Amino acid sequence: MESILEVKNLSKHFVLHMLQKKKIKGFENISFSLKEKEAIGIIGKSGSGKSSLLKCIYRTYIPTSGSVIFNSKIFGPIDLASASEDKILVLRNKEISYVSQFFKVIPRVSAIEIVSSELLKRGKKKEEAYYIASQYLERLDIPKDLWDAYPATFSGGQQQRLNIIKAIIVKPRLLLIDEPTASLDRYSKNKVIDLLLELKDEGTSIVGVFHDTDSMKRLVDKVYKIPEHICEGAEVLNI
Numbered sequence: 001m002e003s004i005l006e007v008k009n010l011s012k013h014f015v016l017h018m019l020q021k022k023k024i025k026g027f028e029n030i031s032f033s034l035k036e037k038e039a040i041g042i043i044g045k046s047g048s049g050k051s052s053l054l055k056c057i058y059r060t061y062i063p064t065s066g067s068v069i070f071n072s073k074i075f076g077p078i079d080l081a082s083a084s085e086d087k088i089l090v091l092r093n094k095e096i097s098y099v100s101q102f103f104k105v106i107p108r109v110s111a112i113e114i115v116s117s118e119l120l121k122r123g124k125k126k127e128e129a130y131y132i133a134s135q136y137l138e139r140l141d142i143p144k145d146l147w148d149a150y151p152a153t154f155s156g157g158q159q160q161r162l163n164i165i166k167a168i169i170v171k172p173r174l175l176l177i178d179e180p181t182a183s184l185d186r187y188s189k190n191k192v193i194d195l196l197l198e199l200k201d202e203g204t205s206i207v208g209v210f211h212d213t214d215s216m217k218r219l220v221d222k223v224y225k226i227p228e229h230i231c232e233g234a235e236v237l238n239i
């Protein structure tokens, strides 16, 4: 199996310009690799830098040091830490999806439109995009009468499931997913993990941040624990 992602000595510090350029440590010196069709779970205490790590891989944040080598289909091996914005945008459209902990509400756009727009953007016909979107909405138990409603009014768990569908409907090569089961009951958690397992089986590699280790264990092949004292490096545990 080929490696799809190599994170090497990655660190992120934040500089707070409003507070006399105070430095805040996001995370320090993280290294791990991920093979195709493999899933890694990122765990660690609150504030240890899990979300910041995902955002550095997705390049929402620019890492302070280190590299993130992604074995891209389009560009070949590319360092996401230093790639141009143009290339990052192409990769986000074609190969890498990210699911944040929070749903970004788009005013007056219905649930089915939000989900199917990801396929329309990639050239699918409207009818087919709506059909595929409806299958995902059904699988993750979004009630049919909400499909044409605006998600601003949805419950936290419904918004979270929509967020997940939006990212996985395009079957990315690399999925970065932050706390996918956080506000879900056990039944919905299992459905989300089932869907992610299917995606992985079809070829997607996954980096997931978890507090819910029971759900995580069903999905991942290995776990990376960001240690409490983040300056001491980190360890990779196989489970």
Ligand SMILES: Nc1ncnc2c1ncn2[C@@H]1O[C@H](COP(=O)(O)OP(=O)(O)OP(=O)(O)O)[C@@H](O)[C@H]1O
Residues within 6 Å of the ligand: 014, 024, 025, 026, 027, 044, 045, 046, 047, 048, 049, 050, 051, 052, 053
């Ligand atoms: N945009 C930012 N500006 C300044 N500091 C930030 C920013 N984003 C994160 N941090 C800081 O980086 C550290 C790590 O935050 P992060 O959200 O990555 O932790 P986490 O492990 O995901 O926490 P949790 O489990 O509570 O979600 C925190 O001290 C946080 O204050």
